[in-house]
Amino acid sequence: MNLSFKELGLSENTLKALEKKGFKEPTEIQEKTIPILLNGDVDVVGQAQTGTGKTAAFGLPLIEKIDENSKDVQALILTPTRELAIQVSEEIDSLKGEKKLKILPVYGGQPIEPQIRQLKRGVHIVVGTPGRILDHIRRGSLNLKNISYLVLDEADEMLNMGFIDDVEEILRHTNKNKRVLLFSATLPRTILNLAKRYMEEYRLVSVKKETLTTNLVEQIYYEVSNSKKFEALCRVIDVEDDFYGLVFCKTRADVNEVANKLIEKGYEADALHGDIAQKQRERILNRFKKKRINILVATDVAARGIDINNLTHVINYSLPQNPESYVHRIGRTGRAGKKGTAISFVTPNEYRKLKYIKKIAKVNIRKEKLPEIDDVINAKKSKILNNIVEIIKSEDYQEYVEISQELINEFGAERALAALLKYVFKDKLVIIGD
Structure with missing residues (x-):
């Protein structure tokens, strides 16, 4: 279909944010997912791996739908790792444009008290790992009764890393009227069974296998x-x-x-x-x-x-x-x-x-x-020559002209240059196994 972001039904604020980030046109997973999340009320199971644009596929509709005037947590995004939690929160934050949304990454390995203080002040979207999310639920610092969206990102990795029991416990603490969005590179039976248990009706969105x-x-x-x-x-x-x-x-x-x-x-x-x-x-x-x-x-x-x-x-x-x-x-x-x-x-x-x-x-x-070793040596020589040529072209060497002339006068140009190359590049032409 090759629709534009505007044709997907996104607001002017979001379109400006996308333009600022240099997003030209939606990826396949975005084109298929965004209209469902903006216009319908069914859940979504999306088959898409990292790098296909899936974060924006669910993040953009969340930005559109969430009420910035409410202090309640309205969306929870579960990720298998701390790094992914940070990156997802940063990506959504970079796409929110002028909308005053508060997005909080929550994960272990960090003191929990600052997270509790931020949650008390009001957060719209929480992005976190299952273990730390459960900690907050048990402490009473995270209330999921009013959330409208629950996203399971890289669900197959959460399964592989043994988080599915934690995920199911988190799901039991949420209200029944939320929408569940599940994204996974693969869809093993365990993931599909999870979808059947916690989604009343869902649309399966799949990126073509070859992509x-x-x-x-x-x-x-x-x-x-x-x-x-x-x-x-x-x-x-x-x-x-x-x-x-x-x-x-x-x-x-x-x-x-x-x-x-x-x-x-x-x-x-x-x-x-x-x-x-x-x-x-x-x-x-x-x-x-x-x-x-x-x-x-x-x-x-x-x-x-x-x-x-x-x-x-x-x-x-x-x-x-x-x-x-x-x-x-x-x-x-x-x-x-x-x-x-x-x-x-x-x-x-x-x-x-x-x-x-x-x-x-x-x-x-x-x-x-x-x-071959000769290929490696030639490549290294080429890199060294390119570095030197760049310096010569930039003429950023004037402070070394006097000392270079002294070396040339005493040792000759060839010996002086070879020694300087050895001094600067050390053993870069020495090959393992040579």
Whole structure:
């Protein structure tokens, strides 16, 4: 259909907010969901993964429908992770325009008292993780009797992480007249049974299968033994002009080991896993979003909710446990019309798992040969030359002219320049395994 945001029935205030954010036209999930939520009174089950625009699909109708003059909590959005709770609340806040809506992210790992004070002052939309939401319900600091909307975001991940019992307890504390909106990348029987129990009538909205894994992602794999994975990772990063990506590992220990090795070799990298304190996690994510680091090594759980549109790469340092996780991982690149690359390191005894992922996820993952050492050296030389050429063109070097002339006079141009390159770039031309 390719409707515009205006044709979906959104207000002028919201249209201005969308224009300010640079949103040109609705995604498929937005086009299908927004009219149902604006015009009807049925519940919605939406099949859509991270990166399809699902936050705006439910967030925009909430902005339109919620009464800013009331102090009651009118919408509750449940997310599986703290990071996703923060990102969803920030996204909705950025879309509210001139409307005076108060949106509060609520999650563990933070003192509960400031959250209680904010809830007492009045909040329209609460976005939170099941555990902390239950804490507030039991303390009496969060009353859900007057909510009009309950959103379950990434319901399959809440199921995988063991939160479904908490979700059902939260549902029992809400009024019967609310609308329930459930979004999930996959719809296993457990999720559909949950929908049947708590939704009187619902519309199923599904993004076409092929857009779930997106044709903008080039998917390749390298056959690599466990002992050679780190060398392979360095080669993959080094041959790219502007690598900006997520590296997925199976365990927290693997994440720490890989991140520490990268940092030791001079890469701008950091680690993200469940043992990291919340404030530190937020600092790491902020640095990654601002590209102060360009490599983030993470576990699946820690990476939930990372929503960045311009990642160039997703690296499966360890293959995921199932096809759904593979789809979740690679869906973090190739967004917003930009191409991305998903690379998997596969050991010889993992071919059966790879074949299963390809079959169930219906994806084409082609085998490639690792970049050669000569390719890596040439790429590094090219980067060094480009950096130097940029400085020469900018003429931002005048304070070093005198010392450079002294070095040339004493040692000759070739030796002086080579020594300076070694001093500045250190061991960047040294290759692992060379």
